[in-house]
Amino acid sequence: MSGLDEIAKVDPEIAQVVRDELNRLRHKIELIASENFPSRAVLEAAGTVLTNKYAEGYPGHRWYGGCEYVDVAEELAIARAKALFGAEHTNVQPHAGAQANLATYFCALEPGDTILGMDKSAGGHLTHGTPANISGVLYDAHFYCPNRETEMLDYEEIAAIARKCRPRMIIAGGSSYPRDIDFAALRAVADEVGAMLMVDMAHFAGLVAGKVHSDPVPHAEFVTTTTHKTLRGPRGGMILCRERFARELDHAVFPGTQGGPLMHIIAAKAVALLEASRPEFAEYARQIVRNSRALAEALRDRGLRIVSGGTDTHLLLVDLRPLGLTGDEVEKALDDVKITANKNNVPFDDKPPAVTSGVRFGTPAVTTRGMREEEMVEIADLVALVVRNMGSPDVMSRVRGRVEELVAGFPLYPEL
Numbered sequence: 001m002s003g004l005d006e007i008a009k010v011d012p013e014i015a016q017v018v019r020d021e022l023n024r025l026r027h028k029i030e031l032i033a034s035e036n037f038p039s040r041a042v043l044e045a046a047g048t049v050l051t052n053k054y055a056e057g058y059p060g061h062r063w064y065g066g067c068e069y070v071d072v073a074e075e076l077a078i079a080r081a082k083a084l085f086g087a088e089h090t091n092v093q094p095h096a097g098a099q100a101n102l103a104t105y106f107c108a109l110e111p112g113d114t115i116l117g118m119d120k121s122a123g124g125h126l127t128h129g130t131p132a133n134i135s136g137v138l139y140d141a142h143f144y145c146p147n148r149e150t151e152m153l154d155y156e157e158i159a160a161i162a163r164k165c166r167p168r169m170i171i172a173g174g175s176s177y178p179r180d181i182d183f184a185a186l187r188a189v190a191d192e193v194g195a196m197l198m199v200d201m202a203h204f205a206g207l208v209a210g211k212v213h214s215d216p217v218p219h220a221e222f223v224t225t226t227t228h229k230t231l232r233g234p235r236g237g238m239i240l241c242r243e244r245f246a247r248e249l250d251h252a253v254f255p256g257t258q259g260g261p262l263m264h265i266i267a268a269k270a271v272a273l274l275e276a277s278r279p280e281f282a283e284y285a286r287q288i289v290r291n292s293r294a295l296a297e298a299l300r301d302r303g304l305r306i307v308s309g310g311t312d313t314h315l316l317l318v319d320l321r322p323l324g325l326t327g328d329e330v331e332k333a334l335d336d337v338k339i340t341a342n343k344n345n346v347p348f349d350d351k352p353p354a355v356t357s358g359v360r361f362g363t364p365a366v367t368t369r370g371m372r373e374e375e376m377v378e379i380a381d382l383v384a385l386v387v388r389n390m391g392s393p394d395v396m397s398r399v400r401g402r403v404e405e406l407v408a409g410f411p412l413y414p415e416l
């Protein structure tokens with residue numbers, strides 16, 4: 001692998017870890033919905049001397065000298081994010097999605113304020129008020145779930161909960177909700193109860209950029225995101241907000257919740273945002289959704305139950321209860337045949353998060369690799385074989401062979 005010569009000399013053990021990880025990615029089918037393969041340009045930017053620079057503060061107003069070049073990188077990232085998402089203000093410094101959310105809460109809320117987010121076990125996120133997270137400790141967290149029958153958000157139900165708990169902030173978005181979200185409906189609920197609206201588009205930011213998902217920016221005071229999921233950038237976070245919160249939000253990121261920004265990662269975010277503004281990226285986003293729909297349909301044709309009956313996004317959830325299986329055992333069985341996915345609670349799951357009754361599949365990574373609908377049908381075939389023949393060494397070995405053949409046709413990082 002190029003670029004590892006020096007690591008190999010200094011630290012052969014870590015060089016081996018990197019080689020092993022690249023091999024793992026090349027030889028397995030990556031279906032974890034939150035993972036992706038950023039371009040070599042993004043990886044290169046993240047591996048530069050920009051990591052050395054202390055740049056506390058913001059472009060033009062730093063606490064350290066020598067920031068003239070990293071200022072350019074951050075200004076480019078900000079300008080590109082604002083243009084791509086049509087945002088009034090952008091902060092590109094959050095180290096990750098969790099930090100973007102924490103800074104937003106610190107900007108908009110007082111400790112003890114009421115927040116209303118989607119229940120984690122029904123698709124929400126840890127940082128939306130769960131007791132284990134600081135958001136659940138600092139704020140009085142209430143939750144909504146998708147409707148029991150449709151397994152989709154029911155905006156009347158959410159409005160009824162909001163009228164009762166009177167939140168200061170309503171939080172939308174999650175990690176395993178497979179459907180589009182009606183942000184205008186949530187705005188109306190927020191307005192009715194006098195709440196702010198925050199949309200966490202960590203998972204679907206790339207689909208918003210590619211215009212294949214409803215756009216939260218016109219409807220929400222705050223939009224937070226990661227940059228490494230469908231957006232296909234480096235691991236990191238970002239916040240978009242209304243101009244009237246600009247100063248306070250920047251203050252809530254630094255010095256409120258972070259120290260020095262990661263300038264190499266901000267440069268890599270700028271590269272990814274440039275890539276995401278190109279027509280090829282919009283086509284990529286469209287293909288992610290076509291693949292996700294093809295995978296959901298093919299799994300359904302093979303008798304698997306898809307939560308909410310399908311998907312509008314890059315991800316789908318399979319309910320394993322009708323098969324009498326748990327997410328944990330299916331995750332392990334799939335890993336055994338070189339298909340990487342994760343166990344996931346389904347709405348109203350009676351199993352704990354370490355076991356779960358579901359498995360989540362996402363198509364961002366396989367789509368980056370160049371796979372299309374035809375390959376999704378093949379993958380559905382393999383998944384169905386695994387779940388219907390759990391523990392059969394013959395079937396597992398046959399599936400493993402087909403996975404090897406399939407991935408061989410889609411080289412990953414061939415230059416590395």
Ligand SMILES: *Cc1c(COP(=O)(O)O)cnc(C)c1O
Pocket residue numbers: 034095096097098099101124125127173174175200201202203226236237
């Ligand atoms: C992934 C995710 C996050 C957190 O991102 P990290 O970068 O892992 O901190 C926040 N919110 C949602 C909805 C997510 O899916």
